[in-house]
Amino acid sequence: MSNTPYSVKQGWGVFAATVLVLLCLQAQAETLQVVTEDSSYSELRDGKVVGVASEIVEKTLAKAGVTDYHMALYPWARAYDMARLEPNVLIYPIIRSAEREPLFKWVGELDQVTPMFYKLRERRDVVVKSLQDAKNYTVGVVRDDSRQEYLEGKGFNKMVVSSNNLDNLRKLLSGQVALVPLPEREAREQCEDLHIAYEDLESVYTIDELSKGLYVALSLKTPDDTVKRITAAFAHLKDDGTLAKVMAQ
Known part of the structure; x- marks a missing residue:
């Protein structure tokens, strides 16, 4: 007895399954x-x-x-x-x-957006009047963010990297970093998210090059x-x- 009918049927089954997989992958890709x-x-x-x-x-x-x-x-x-x-x-x-x-x-x-360096208002020991001054302090940044890229290019070597914005601000509040670069809108909304007053922060230097x-x-x-x-x-x-x-x- 010939095996041809079974082989053809089996072949068509494999073909149909392959087409289905390809269609699913195409849909996923689109x-x-x-x-x-x-x-x-x-x-x-x-x-x-x-x-x-x-x-x-x-x-x-x-x-x-x-x-x-x-x-x-x-x-x-x-x-x-x-x-x-x-x-x-x-x-x-x-x-x-x-x-x-x-x-x-x-x-x-x-x-x-124009980021500014923020510190805790109570930190009188943190004085920043120039970008060079900011290099003296630990700075919180978000991984692969443009601010991290910019500051690295400017020779900052005291950066502490976070995975997201809120963790970055939390490190400022806990004293793990002395400065964080944030636009005002972002700073205000993050303070609201963490239930702290925006006035607890103080902007000390505007990073115009990052506008x-x-x-x-x-x-x-x-x-x-x-x-x-x-x-x-x-x-x-x-x-x-x-x-x-x-x-x-």
Whole structure:
């Protein structure tokens, strides 16, 4: 008796299973991963990522007709690596710098920020009147954040690295570091999150060289059509005033 009928049937079964796996992988690859960190612009509330920047991103994706996406909050270093190395990743808010320019496809600017060095107001022993002065103290930074990159480039060697913004501020409060570089909005909201008064902090030096735009960006391997649709949708929200209205909240 010939084994041909069985072999053909078996072959078709293997083929069908392979096609199914490939289709599943393709669907997974096409899902847009939307990543951010815990900050004054985004946070996790009742299992959902919310915040002014998150609202803008969701409105942008809706207008662009992008419905297959997964929004998640990660430590900054992980979110940054995902957007830098993987296909179909949207990251926000991310500072746009000369070093990062070729690493992403840039969608649009959410906000402008200027970090300042903050100390505890009660720390009279911490005196900073220049960037050089700040090098004398321990500085708290977030791993792979643009502020860490900048300060390393300026020769700071007393940095203490945290995985997220709140841990960074906690180290200031506990005395593990003497300074943290934060924009005012971020400082105020983090103080609220930790149930302390913003007035307990004191800004001692503005880091003008770090005055940059915060952007929405896409990974390099995101399809051009997706990039065009998302970029156009973001521009529309900016032009009709939605961006400014939401970010002012």
